Amino acid sequence: IVLNGDDFAYGDAAPTLHRIAQQDTAALRAERLGAGADDWDEWWAAAEAEPSLADVVARRTAAWGPELHVAPPKVSATFHLETLRNAGFTEVGTVWQYLEDYVVYGVR
DSSP states (O other): OEEEEEEOOOGGGOHHHHHHHHHHHHHHHHHHHHTTOOOHHHHHHHHHHOGGGHHHHHHHHHHHGGGGGSOOOOOOHHHHHHHHHHTTOSEEEEEEEETTEEEEEEEO
């Protein structure tokens, strides 16, 4: 079993839902950052400063190399599910979804 939780774009297939999701994300981000939550870079800077995470941080850096701080393009949940099927997972689906935030699964 594999689980993948990420932001999957509605994109051109559902422009109204995509717009609503973008507005919701912006409002939530502003609320949480305003309450003192770390942004992505601050969170990783704190992780990198934590000695007990040195091995994990080193492996992440080695795996991603110079692309570490470049956000990959968003793709659809359909793309992820089809990719799981192509990788040999015979059962795939969505476990949870809130707008463009998903958890998808695959079972071999």
